[in-house]
Amino acid sequence: MDYDVFELGDFVLQSGMRIPDARLAYVTLGTLNADKSNAILYPTWYSGQHTDNLWLIGEGMALDPTRYFIIIPNMFGNGLSSSPSNTPPPYDRARFPNVTVYDNVLAQHRLVTERFGITRLALVTGWSMGAQQTFQWAATFPDMVERIAPFCGTAKTWPHNYVFLEAVKAAIRTDAAWKNGWYTEQPWKGLRAVGRVYAGWGLSQMFYREETWRELGYASLEDFLVGFWEGFFLRKDANNLLAMAWTWQHGDISANPTYNGDFDRALGSIKARAMILPGEKDLYFTPEDGEYEAKRIPNAEFRPIRSNYGHFAGGGINPVDTKFIDDAIKELLAQ
Structure with a gap:
């Protein structure tokens, strides 16, 4: 599947390092309506690329490209956006700088606002590290995000x-x-x-x-x-x-100048209507961690995915789990 590239120029990261001539790969499905109110952002996950997100998109599904304009941005490090494998020296391979979830979201914000002129997102959703980005979007741009549906992911990477x-x-x-x-x-x-x-x-x-x-x-x-x-x-x-993996390990929606590490305040700042969908038997993005977060987010519903697929309840490999997630997002979009 072909993709487009948004040129970010020299992109300065939280670490103080930069990615020269940074590139953000993305695809869009559907058509942006006249008032730009039907945009959905659906970020990728650990090692995943935009094609790996397509299982949750289709006519008649919640993410229906005949109704919504769906943007799938590829994370830094996934081999399509700027990554160790495709960045020229001297920032290549082992010298590729550390990138945070916050860095990814700031780059995506530029794509959404500068390329498309979008000021409101009807929904941000994603699996695993895509869920981390979903939470980060809602905390970083609370007046821009109307709804979030993070599945099998948490707002920070807990110690285990x-x-x-x-x-x-x-x-x-x-x-x-x-x-x-x-x-x-x-x-x-x-x-x-x-x-x-x-x-x-x-x-x-x-x-x-x-x-x-x-x-x-x-x-x-x-x-x-x-x-x-x-x-x-x-x-x-x-x-x-x-x-x-470094990006994942350092995920925390409060690790930025806005919240200065105050995690509960960051959770409380989220204005989006939230449907929190943890995997009931997820062994690392645990439902217990997700429940802690959901209780501190205003307008949040906590709805575990009852599945023995663990973390991969959100991976699109089990039709029953896919329907559960799709139904939940349909319900959220109808609110």
């Missing part, structure tokens, strides 16, 4: 989630082929190891106990671990994964 990502990073860095980020060939053993690490976290204990992987067409547990999980990460670039 941070620790989980340390294992993902270590799986890459312990492969000798990684060469501190200056590899000439992908560290294939490390990427396969990432898949093995992720397999135990992305899906629930019940998913494995009930052999739900059979519903996805796999013949055995090992077949699933190789075919789904190793295959998933072998398509990725190692430095891109590490860059986005």
Whole structure:
């Protein structure tokens, strides 16, 4: 699927570093109406690209391109927007600067306002790191965002989630082929190891106990671990994964000059009507963390996704979960 690129110029980050000639890749579906009131923003997730978001878009669905103008911006680090893998020296590969969720949202705000002249968003929604961006949008631009529907994600990365990502990073860095980020060939053993690490976290204990992987067409547990999980990460670039893991680990809607680390105040500032959709059995963006946040957001409803798919209840691989999310967003848009 073709995509467009918004040129950001030299984009200064929260860290004080910059991405020279920064690029924000994006796609749009549908038509922006005359008063520009039908815009929906749907950010991508860890390693995901815009094509990976299409499962939640379609005629008759909540995200219906015959009714709404849907913008899918690609996160920095995902290989399409500015990333370690596509940035020229000297900011390439291991020298790609650290990017926050806040940095991503500021870049997306420029796209939305400068490219399209949009001043209000009917909805911001997203899965996982897309949910992190959703919360960040609502806290950073509370007068611009009318509704949010973050699913399987939280407004900050809580400590246990941070620790989980340390294992993902270590799986890459312990492969000798990684060469501190200056590899000439992908560290294939490390990427396969990432898949093995992720397999135990992305899906629930019940998913494995009930052999739900059979519903996805796999013949055995090992077949699933190789075919789904190793295959998933072998398509990725190692430095891109590490860059986005850093972004994920430092996600916090209050970590910016507006809130200066006051997380509860940031949550309380959200004016959007919110539908909070955690995975009931999500092992790292836990429903307990999500419930803490939802209680501190005005006009928020907390509605867990009852699924044994864990975090991947929001990944578009189970039709039952997809319908649950779609129905919830339909209800939110009707309010």
